[in-house]
Amino acid sequence: MKLEMKDQPGQLVAALKPISAVGGNIIAVIHQRETSTATETLDVQIVLELPEGRLPNLLELLRAQGVSVVRIGEERLLYECTLIMIGHLMHTDLSDTVDQIDRTGSAEVTELSLVMPAIDAPSSARITIRSTTRAEMKRAIRILYAVAEQKNLLIIEPLEDA
Amino acid sequence: MRIALLGFGSVGQGIARAILAKDLDIIVTGLADSRSGTIDAGGIDLLAALARKGDGGPCGNPGVSPADVVAKAEYDVLVEVTPTNVETAEPALGHIRAALQRHKHVVTSNKGPIALAYPELRELAEANGVLLKYEATVCGAIPLIHAMQEGLAGNTISRLYGVFNGTCNYILTRMAEDALTYEQALAEARELGYAEADPTYDVEGIDAAIKLVILANTILDMHTTLDDVERTGITLLTPDALQLAEDLDCTIRLIGEIIPGAGVLRVSPRIVPKVHPLVVEGTLNAVTVEADLAGDLTFIGKGAGSTETASAVIGDLLYIRDRHVQGS
């Protein structure tokens, strides 16, 4: 998740404290000069991981500290994992395979490259999954394996975790 | 030091040639292949035995069996280099037991007995005051077992992973290089002598899985069998899949992995960045060990071959000689 705020003196420190107070994890603090705005103020973006359901609590704490949050970013899928699948992907309903992951709500397929082979030969695809947390990624991959088992697909995982 | 050599194929002959070529102070007093054997307390003429074998003949007399050599020859160390049997480990297992019971050290390149019966054999060796060494069973020339038992003693290993099978690595290298199909790359590996007529054992990941079991049971204090290894081979891989990996500057390798803390033992094709140290070419093997004190170490070398595997056997022999064999 991404929080954006004006970089006024003291705001950054005031913003960071409540994040850890609600059990959040700061991943990056980015200063960004927005040339489009007339005043050319510095914006600060904080990229962070937050346990489920803590956002209202955090916003309240931030407000109490006098920090004005300009925008709450939609981009909340921080973990990414790219795998390769081999098998009769089309015959076994590829969109259903993708759906089963998307349906979790906490992980989704963000990219899919499919190579169509000769008729009846197994096809190969590269699938990128993004998720909010490491645990959700593990769960998504478990779902993918379960689907692969049913549909007789081979899954090739990366050597290192996302 | 006197040795009895059981098995006179690729590895056995490699050992013989190294003994002939170098001043290793090793004499062979017993020798057997599948059809014959010979015993000579004064030292067998290895050059003549190699010549007989080269002509397609037996290495010794049809009247002398491997069991005779084990039971009757005068030797300090039995060198057991016969084919691997992953179901029963026989007849090697029986020969190794018999030698240990005779208070003879044993060095083997045969994965069967070590993967299936290490605890029993180790106990038997200890009870008889002798050593059992098996460096050549895992990754040929790479002294991985010695490194882990001696050099890394005192470290806790959190993960060990790598390329344990040269045949698969060759096939995958060729599929990636020239967009060959699995079948084409396998045919090429066969022509070059890198794959057996029946490649199942290599391409289904069984060979790599056995090596994991050996490392897990003999070094990492685990109690596993071949069935505990989650295993996927490379037979279903497509050139398209390798290309999809290539698009990300990655490739696909058959990786064996042990995570002792999580009880993970697995052999499967994995996507690996091309710049990763485990991405080695051709028939090479490569293993990374994550150790708490030492940090990460990666070993790369030849996992098979006559001379290369003989190197590991000879290393074990000289280890035993330097510590245990008196007056030779």
Ligand SMILES: NC(=O)c1ccc[n+]([C@@H]2O[C@H](COP(=O)([O-])OP(=O)(O)OC[C@H]3O[C@@H](n4cnc5c(N)ncnc54)[C@H](OP(=O)(O)O)[C@@H]3O)[C@@H](O)[C@H]2O)c1
């Ligand atoms: N080659 C490698 O690079 C390598 C690397 C690591 C480990 N290893 C292991 O080392 C062992 C030997 O491999 P290798 O490549 O040398 O095999 P190989 O070339 O097939 O030679 C096997 C030898 O064992 C003999 N033999 C077969 N059954 C026997 C029996 N019942 N009693 C006595 N001798 C018997 C064969 O006799 P004949 O000559 O009469 O057929 C042959 O001389 C295997 O367990 C293998 O897994 C090999």
